[in-house]
Structures are given as structure tokens and as C-alpha cells.
Amino acid sequence: MNFSLDQALSGNAEDYVNDPSLEAAWAIRCYENARLHMSLICSCNPKYLKLSENDDVLYEKFRSVFPKLNVGLVDETDLKSNTAKDTWREFLEVNANLVEDHNSGFLLRLDSKGNYDSENTILVVKLQFLAIEVARNREGNNETLRKQFSHKDIPPE
Numbered sequence: 001m002n003f004s005l006d007q008a009l010s011g012n013a014e015d016y017v018n019d020p021s022l023e024a025a026w027a028i029r030c031y032e033n034a035r036l037h038m039s040l041i042c043s044c045n046p047k048y049l050k051l052s053e054n055d056d057v058l059y060e061k062f063r064s065v066f067p068k069l070n071v072g073l074v075d076e077t078d079l080k081s082n083t084a085k086d087t088w089r090e091f092l093e094v095n096a097n098l099v100e101d102h103n104s105g106f107l108l109r110l111d112s113k114g115n116y117d118s119e120n121t122i123l124v125v126k127l128q129f130l131a132i133e134v135a136r137n138r139e140g141n142n143e144t145l146r147k148q149f150s151h152k153d154i155p156p157e
Helices: 005-009 020-043 055-065 082-098 126-138 141-148
Strands: 105-109 121-125
Touching: 020 105, 020 141, 055 082, 055 126, 082 126, 105 126, 121 126, 126 141
Parallel strands: none
Antiparallel strands: 105 121
């Protein structure tokens, strides 16, 4: 029996289960994005790195909504507290058109001076990742990482 997307979305959520192969593919994609990002910021001056076509607009809008957010050392509550969730939700809705696949999952380093590892990463959506990483690049936070790590520190494929 074939169902339309509308039928599937209006169905009972309890009828759906997580597909382990889908979760694994999603986790692999997050890891690949993290590896690529680390490679980029370690191989060129991050201050001049463009992560999207709309970096300038994204940075301006991000800093107008989050002027005091310390992007160098992000606290999980800056992203996950009830107040933060409301502010981020509005930011993401208003700016969704700036980034393709804005809602896909990405790993974000909490401390911009650290590598991607289990203690220093949190799962965010792509638009959050880009907003914070563009700010880190513009504000010089990723320059420390570039000097600290080299290509040998990037995990192999």
C-alpha cells in the first residue's frame, strides 16, 4: 500500500521507529562534515574562509540577534536552555532561506580551540553551525586552532 507524504505526516508518530541504517548514515555524514571543516580551517586562514554564499548577511543577522554570545567558548545553555531555544528557533525560521538544507545535522565544537571529539561537540542544525563558525572565522577564534593543529591531526577517512 502506498501512502502520500501528507498521509505519512498526519499518521501516529508512535507507528514510526528509528531506522538504524538511517541513523548510521546520518552520523557518518556529520563526521564527514566535521572532518572537512577541520581540514579547511587548518589549511587556510579562517578569516578569509567562506562557508556559504551568504556569510556576510548571516554574520550580520547572527550578531544582531546574539551580540554577546561568546562564540569562542559556547556553553550548551547558549543553545539548549528554554530561553535560548526560543531565540534560536526564531532566528532559524527567519533565516532559513539563507542556507540550503538549513535544518540538517552538524557537529559544533563547543570550544573553538579544541578538536572535534566527544567532549567538545554538540549536535546542532546547519544554520546554527554556520552562524557560529562564520562568527568564529570573522572574529579570529579559529586562527588559534589553525596554529595548534595540522593536517596530521585530522582524523583519517
